[in-house]
Amino acid sequence: MYADWPLLSLVVWTPIFGGILVLLAGDKEPSGARKIALVVSIVTFLLTLPLYSQFNTETHLMQFVERQDWIAAFNIEYYLGIDGISMPLILLTSFTTVIVVISAWDVIQYRASQYFAAFLIMEGFMIGTFSALDSILFYIFFEAMLIPMFLVIGIWGGVNRIYATLKFFLYTFIGSVLMLVALIYMYTQSGSFAIFDFHHLKLNLTEQVLIFLAFLVAFAVKVPMWPVHTWLPDAHVEAPTGGSVILAAIMLKIGGYGFLRFSLPITPDASAELDWLIITMSLTAVVYIGFVALVQRDMKKLIAYSSIAHMGFVTLGFFIVFRIMNSGYGDQGAALALEGGMVQMVSHGFISGAMFLCVGVMYDRMHSRQIADYGGVANTMPVFAAFMVFFAMANAGLPGTSGFVGEFMVILASFKASFWIAFLAALTLILGAAYTLWMIKRVIFGEVANDNVAALSDINKREFLFLALLALAVLGLGLWPDPLVEVMHPTIDNLLNHIANPKI
Amino acid sequence: MTAEFMQPDLMPALPEMVMLAMTCLVLVVDLFLPQEKRGFTLLLSIATLALAIAAVIAVAPVTAVSSFGGSFVLDQLAVVLKIATCGVTILVFVYSRDYLADNDMYKGEYYVLGLFATLGMMIMISAHSFLLIYLGLELLSLALYAMIAFNRNSPSASEAAMKYFVLGAMASGLLLYGISIFYGITGTLDLNQLSAAVNSQLSQHPIALGFALTFIVVGLCFKLGAVPFHMWLPDVYQGAPTSVTLFIGTAPKIAGFAMAIRLLVDGLGDLQVDWSQMLTVLAIASMALGNIIAIAQTNFKRMLAYSTISHVGFILLGLLSTTANGYASAMFYTITYTLTAAVAFGVLLVLNRKGCEAENIGDLSGLNDSNPWYAALLAIAMFSMAGVPPTVGFYAKLTVLQAVIQVDLLGLAVVAVLFSVIGLFYYLRVIKVMYFDKPAAEQTTTIKEALDVKVLLSANSLSLILLGVFPSSLMAYCILAFS
Numbered sequence: 008m009y010a011d012w013p014l015l016s017l018v019v020w021t022p023i024f025g026g027i028l029v030l031l032a033g034d035k036e037p038s039g040a041r042k043i044a045l046v047v048s049i050v051t052f053l054l055t056l057p058l059y060s061q062f063n064t065e066t067h068l069m070q071f072v073e074r075q076d077w078i079a080a081f082n083i084e085y086y087l088g089i090d091g092i093s094m095p096l097i098l099l100t101s102f103t104t105v106i107v108v109i110s111a112w113d114v115i116q117y118r119a120s121q122y123f124a125a126f127l128i129m130e131g132f133m134i135g136t137f138s139a140l141d142s143i144l145f146y147i148f149f150e151a152m153l154i155p156m157f158l159v160i161g162i163w164g165g166v167n168r169i170y171a172t173l174k175f176f177l178y179t180f181i182g183s184v185l186m187l188v189a190l191i192y193m194y195t196q197s198g199s200f201a202i203f204d205f206h207h208l209k210l211n212l213t214e215q216v217l218i219f220l221a222f223l224v225a226f227a228v229k230v231p232m233w234p235v236h237t238w239l240p241d242a243h244v245e246a247p248t249g250g251s252v253i254l255a256a257i258m259l260k261i262g263g264y265g266f267l268r269f270s271l272p273i274t275p276d277a278s279a280e281l282d283w284l285i286i287t288m289s290l291t292a293v294v295y296i297g298f299v300a301l302v303q304r305d306m307k308k309l310i311a312y313s314s315i316a317h318m319g320f321v322t323l324g325f326f327i328v329f330r331i332m333n334s335g336y337g338d339q340g341a342a343l344a345l346e347g348g349m350v351q352m353v354s355h356g357f358i359s360g361a362m363f364l365c366v367g368v369m370y371d372r373m374h375s376r377q378i379a380d381y382g383g384v385a386n387t388m389p390v391f392a393a394f395m396v397f398f399a400m401a402n403a404g405l406p407g408t409s410g411f412v413g414e415f416m417v418i419l420a421s422f423k424a425s426f427w428i429a430f431l432a433a434l435t436l437i438l439g440a441a442y443t444l445w446m447i448k449r450v451i452f453g454e455v456a457n458d459n460v461a462a463l464s465d466i467n468k469r470e471f472l473f474l475a476l477l478a479l480a481v482l483g484l485g486l487w488p489d490p491l492v493e494v495m496h497p498t499i500d501n502l503l504n505h506i507a508n509p510k511i
Numbered sequence: 512m513t514a515e516f517m518q519p520d521l522m523p524a525l526p527e528m529v530m531l532a533m534t535c536l537v538l539v540v541d542l543f544l545p546q547e548k549r550g551f552t553l554l555l556s557i558a559t560l561a562l563a564i565a566a567v568i569a570v571a572p573v574t575a576v577s578s579f580g581g582s583f584v585l586d587q588l589a590v591v592l593k594i595a596t597c598g599v600t601i602l603v604f605v606y607s608r609d610y611l612a613d614n615d616m617y618k619g620e621y622y623v624l625g626l627f628a629t630l631g632m633m634i635m636i637s638a639h640s641f642l643l644i645y646l647g648l649e650l651l652s653l654a655l656y657a658m659i660a661f662n663r664n665s666p667s668a669s670e671a672a673m674k675y676f677v678l679g680a681m682a683s684g685l686l687l688y689g690i691s692i693f694y695g696i697t698g699t700l701d702l703n704q705l706s707a708a709v710n711s712q713l714s715q716h717p718i719a720l721g722f723a724l725t726f727i728v729v730g731l732c733f734k735l736g737a738v739p740f741h742m743w744l745p746d747v748y749q750g751a752p753t754s755v756t757l758f759i760g761t762a763p764k765i766a767g768f769a770m771a772i773r774l775l776v777d778g779l780g781d782l783q784v785d786w787s788q789m790l791t792v793l794a795i796a797s798m799a800l801g802n803i804i805a806i807a808q809t810n811f812k813r814m815l816a817y818s819t820i821s822h823v824g825f826i827l828l829g830l831l832s833t834t835a836n837g838y839a840s841a842m843f844y845t846i847t848y849t850l851t852a853a854v855a856f857g858v859l860l861v862l863n864r865k866g867c868e869a870e871n872i873g874d875l876s877g878l879n880d881s882n883p884w885y886a887a888l889l890a891i892a893m894f895s896m897a898g899v900p901p902t903v904g905f906y907a908k909l910t911v912l913q914a915v916i917q918v919d920l921l922g923l924a925v926v927a928v929l930f931s932v933i934g935l936f937y938y939l940r941v942i943k944v945m946y947f948d949k950p951a952a953e954q955t956t957t958i959k960e961a962l963d964v965k966v967l968l969s970a971n972s973l974s975l976i977l978l979g980v981f982p983s984s985l986m987a988y989c990i991l992a993f994s
Contacts, residue, residue: 078983079983081909081910081913150900151899153899157939161946162947169947172947173940173943177939180932180935181929184929184931184932185928187912187928191909191913
């Protein structure tokens with residue numbers, strides 16, 4: 008029944024127009040804006056469900072394709088479609104936005120309509136980024152989402168919000184403009200902006216290396232990879248809870264998605280040539296940033312650094328494939344690495360979102376993010392403590408949670424490339440457990456530290472709802488990751504075939 | 512040989528004649544109007560511009576026609592640019608009404624001067640001989656000198672007018688000097704004949720031609736405000752009454768672009784290797800200096816002046832690629848830039864009220880609290896100037912970059928985008944002030960604005976998004992103009 012519907016366009020534009028509606032509703036009727044926002048976000052989520060249920064897992068070809076001339080002068084098209092790597096991320100986006108709307112329900116009082124509108128419009132742009140198959144369309148969504156995020160951090164953020172939000176915008180912008188130059192260059196070579204035409208465009212090694220570096224700057228800033236990660240802790244600490252959740256759960260994934268959609272297939276030879284660079288950066292993120300996370304005093308900063316470390320796994324999984332293929336283990340191992348990276352992205356979306364929400368729940372009560380201000384929260388908030396400990400375990404990669412699956416797949420695959428890479432990557436299991444559990448010990452367990460903690464009240468129904476939804480997702484993906492892996496399998500296989508053939 | 516007087520075909524110049532006749536009418540009618548009926552002058556001025564647009568559309572030819580012995584052309588380029596010029600001038604007149612009324616400048620002469628300036632621009636756009644280009648330019652400049660000094664009680668305005676007059680006269684002198692050398696070598700003022708003559712004389716007088724070209728480029732860049740000939744721009748933008756700054760910052764850019772196309776492309780196309788190199792240096796210098804110095808500005812008008820300089824750099828980038836594509840992209844950039852600048856100055860004008868001149872960036876603080884709608888309109892303009900999608904500024908930059916990369920100037924494209932990142936910073940700062948800062952205590956009064964201004968300003972600002980999402984139609988006209 009959905010066959011003729013322009014489902015992807017609906018999913019992209021419903022939240023954007025919904026957001027404008029929320030903006031127009033204004034703040035005169037306090038509950039009006041957020042009710043519309045909730046309805047719009049739920050409708051969008053329901054609209055994304057058929058993308059999964061109607062998805063054909065037999066083919067690597069693009070599905071739900073919509074293609075229309077847009078700017079004829081430059082052969083730019085309105086070209087949407089999804090495959091196994093973009094579909095899970097779209098579902099993640101629409102799911103997370105519902106959670107964010109619920110979590111902000113009556114926490115945000117100042118200009119609530121603008122807050123909800125920003126998140127809905129951002130949702131539309133992010134889904135657009137994941138489904139765009141024309142590179143200019145991709146770029147427009149990619150850049151446009153910075154505007155609402157810039158405002159969210161700047162208006163509703165913490166004390167140092169202006170510094171953080173300007174840094175966030177400038178960092179991401181400088182990365183993406185170089186990508187724009189690369190895109191235009193490929194257009195002058197191929198006469199089209201369609202991403203698949205770029206995939207099949209012949210490029211010599213010099214061109215590939217330059218294009219690869221341009222993409223690397225754009226996506227590495229977004230992921231973020233060490234050493235261009237410094238904007239993330241600032242942005243996370245200053246952003247309101249919802250902003251942190253979207254930032255960690257989805258925006259970072261756009262960098263990872265970009266590597267899969269652009270870097271690997273467009274510049275396979277340069278990627279193979281320079282994979283040492285990415286692997287080094289990823290392992291540095293895993294190990295060094297893991298240690299940095301250990302010494303943080305601010306909970307949000309700790310989770311932000313843990314995000315960087317976890318995203319290091321994603322990039323490691325994506326770029327280790329060349330070594331696996333060369334080592335004689337063939338495509339099986341390489342597929343494991345790519346799929347591991349993808350699972351890690353989705354899982355990190357749930358877990359980091361949940362961790363930031365947990366900190367948000369405490370912050371709303373205590374107005375502090377400092378670990379030292381807490382202690383013994385489990386005594387006054389037992390239900391909440393159960394959730395937080397569960398998410399912390401998932402963050403540390405406990406088997407049975409989604410956090411374990413992705414990390415395990417990537418480590419397993421790394422062994423086929425090199426023992427030492429795998430060894431360094433596996434350190435995360437120790438480091439992750441160390442920084443997460445140590446924080447839990449100091450915040451949740453022990454004696455009640457002070458009067459403020461003693462006065463805490465446990466989570467209400469609304470908070471229970473969004474934490475429970477996320478806990479279900481984390482557990483579900485951890486126990487039975489097959490549906491996710493199955494969806495992406497043909498796409499990943501096709502991608503591996505593509506990058507195995509030199510382009511020069 | 513008896514010289515026979517040929518009656519020139521007057522039809523192509525119909526819009527200019529309508530404009531001239533109506534302007535004289537406005538001048539006379541205004542004499543008999545009491546101050547409280549000044550609105551009629553404005554209405555008549557707007558009618559003049561609307562009639563001129565109608566006349567342009569009525570006489571728009573399929574292929575280019577020329578008249579007055581080849582010194583006047585009406586082609587696709589002229590049609591589009593004239594409509595844009597008149598349209599933007601209408602916006603300027605409407606936006607500035609309340610500001611003029613509040614500052615004792617609500618006089619008929621303002622509109623008469625504005626209309627004469629517009630007439631000068633229309634002549635520049637259609638001119639196809641050195642003489643006519645110069646006449647159009649001087650008509651524009653003289654009107655602008657007077658407009659800047661319109662508030663004669665303001666020392667800063669007088670200073671700005673003086674500065675503009677002296678430097679403008681010098682620029683005209685340089686331009687004339689270049690023209691005279693060309694005349695000396697080729698013996699003609701007509702651009703078509705000039706083009707042919709330059710082609711045949713190129714091997715004989717390469718140095719003299721290059722010398723003359725340099726003066727032409729310098730004169731041109733003075734008028735456009737490219738570095739290092741930009742000195743007058745910040746002072747004039749800041750010193751002039753805001754309504755005049757709005758005018759200077761918009762329509763004359765279109766005329767300047769037309770002049771560049773007529774002189775460099777139509778007339779001196781054979782020297783394009785030379786001028787394209789000169790423009791490369793000027794473009795990089797403009798983007799660098801404009802963007803970097805704008806960061807340090809606290810005065811909003813002065814910041815926009817430096818921002819203009821950097822945008823001129825981008826326009827030159829389109830020109831120097833010397834392809835039809837490049838000219839079309841520069842044209843698109845110019846037109847959309849004037850629309851964007853109109854919004855920025857328009858919002859500033861609305862915020863200006865008797866006794867409180869809003870011109871520092873700090874005056875915008877907390878605008879989102881007191882007036883979310885105007886804050887949003889200005890934010891759109893700022894994002895468009897910064898080139899952030901989905902606004903039209905992004906698409907304009909995309910087309911220019913595409914033209915530059917097409918001729919393998921990859922390095923230049925990278926320089927351009929890096930400077931636009933620097934530029935992003937000061938545009939974001941304006942948004943930061945509006946959205947993140949709290950308003951100063953005395954500024955909490957909301958703006959009482961006229962409905963027509965609000966509607967027009969909103970449409971103007973939203974068109975930046977609309978054109979950003981659907982740039983095809985305007986782009987098609989720009990491409991047609993150079994095909």
